[in-house]
Amino acid sequence: MKSNLPFPEKLDITVTCASGVEKVTKTELERLGYPSAPAVNGSITFSGDKSAVARCNINLRTADRVYIKIAQFPAQTFDELYDGVYQIPWQNYLPKDAKILVNGKSVKSKLFALSACQSIIKKAIIKGLSRYYGISLFPETGSLYQVEFWVFKDEVTLLLNTSGTGLHKRGYRDLVGIAPIKETLASALLLMSDFYYNRPFIDPFCGSGTIVIEGAKIALNIAPNILRDFDFRHWTNFDKKYYTQAYEQAKDNEKLDRQIDFSGYDIDQKAIKLARHHAVLAGLDKKVRFERREVKDLTSESAFGTIVTNPPYGERVYDIKQAKQCYKELGEALKKMQGWSLFAITSAKSFERYLGKRADRERKLYNSNKECRYYYYYGQKEKPNDRR
Ligand SMILES: C[S@@+](CC[C@H](N)C(=O)[O-])C[C@H]1O[C@@H](n2cnc3c(N)ncnc32)[C@H](O)[C@@H]1O
Structure with a gap:
């Protein structure tokens, strides 16, 4: 019987992100040293290696998942799908005890019956692996390997999910507040804003604390996913050293001695309790403040900052x-905070009207599939002598 093969050195890596934030994810990839191809339908593919899998999972703030792209081929019938999948050398990726889960989606294609596609793909993978390893019964007793298929306009893409659960699950938010925002979207909002680690920062509707905590992690250069697990870490054919090296590098890059002034306020005392609890889990309770405060009482001693x-x-x-009352009160408070910039996401069309000011810029984004606008209001520019 043949033994397992080590994972290939060269890989095509596909990173997915929410629609509208592709540019931010691309910039993140470039900063990690991976100049990427253009984003197509919320996914970006580039040539990488095993260390890129580990580094992207640990460090990307706005990505949903990191995949290894295995193959792409046209298919309009179940036979073409089966043949296309069977031809792939799956032994390069999956060991002989792999537990295989297949999931996927289909858009504008003849192959649209997802559960049929799922079982055909799994059957073809197991057939190919059983033949290679010389086994008649494929046991599936080992680690989980999640294969995803995307069928788009009769073109099938097969990918291996290296992340496991979505990367918005950072590992610090264990309880759910009122309408929480995904951590990946919170990071994207921050990275699109003029927020900077040495500028005071406030989220006046902080809820469970996501935006403040994600902001503090960026400010202190704490890798977003340092606290969580990933599927690839459990793969017996994927050398553990890649994760260890990426983890240690991320730890070395932390800037925990930076002084930051980051606050979150909310009208709801329960939300504040939750936000404080999440800050403790994120290890940031000494770095960020959460207080019960209504938006009508929003002020700051600092002349400049970002909301x-x-x-x-x-x-x-x-x-x-x-909601309109909240926007009105936020607008009133901002009149006394001329040096503060405001960046707000909402689906309410009347936001600018009730805030009392036209935004300098706006862009379309989606919050949990809901179409929203992200409004940019730049505060007065800070001059070098303005620093407190
Ligand atoms: C959409 S949620 C924010 C969710 C948050 N981003 C999170 O990730 O958990 C809006 C928040 O505004 C708060 N809120 C509503 N009216 C308020 C007011 N007048 N002043 C301050 N906060 C208010 C609510 O309690 C709620 O937590």
């Missing part, structure tokens, strides 16, 4: 009247 926020949209817990 990034996800206020109520007026759709679920807070109705539109309450």
Whole structure:
């Protein structure tokens, strides 16, 4: 019986992200040293290696998942799908005890029955592996390997999910608040703003604390996913050293001695309790502050700073009247904070009207599939002598 092969050295790596944040994810990849190809439908593919798998999973703040792209071929029938999958040398990726899970999606294609595609793909993979390893019964007793298929306009792409659960699951948010924003979107909002580690920062509608915590992690150069696990770490054919090296490098890059002034406020005492709990889990309770405060009382002793926020949209817990009141009070508070920039995401069309000011810029983004606008209001420019 043949033994398992080590994972290939050269890999095509595909990183997915939410629609509208591709540019931010591309910049993140470039900063990690991976100049990438253009983003197509919320995914970016580039040539990399095993260390790139580990580094991308640990360090990317705005990516949903990191995949290894295995193959791409046209298929319009189940036979073409089976043949295309069977021809792939799966033994390069999967050991003989791999537990295989197949999932996928299909858009504008003849192959649209997902569960049929799932079972055909799994059958073809197991057939190919059993033939290579010379076994008649494929046991699936080992680590989990999740294979994803994307069928788009009759073109099948097969990928191996190296992350496991989505990368928004950072490992510090164990309880759910009111309409929490995904950590990956929170990071994207921050990276699109003028927020900087030595500028005071406030989220006046902080809820469970996501934006403040993600902001503090960026400010202190703490890798977003340093606390969590990934599927590839459990793969017996993927050398452990790649994770260890990436982890140690990320730890070395931390800037924990930076002084930061980051606060989150919320009207709801329960939300504040939750945000503090998450800050403890993230190891940031000494670095960030959470206080119960209504937006009408928003002030700061600092002349300059940045607000990034996800206020109520007026759709679920807070109705539109309450949401509009929040925008109005935020607008009033901002009049006394001329040096502060505001960046706010909402689906409410009346945001600018109730805030009382036209945004300098806006862009379309999606928050949990809901179409939103991200409004940019730049504060007065800080001059070198303005520093406190
Ligand atoms: C969309 S949620 C924010 C969720 C947050 N981004 C998170 O990840 O958990 C809006 C928050 O605004 C708070 N809120 C509503 N009215 C407020 C007011 N007048 N002043 C301050 N906070 C308010 C709510 O309690 C809620 O936590």
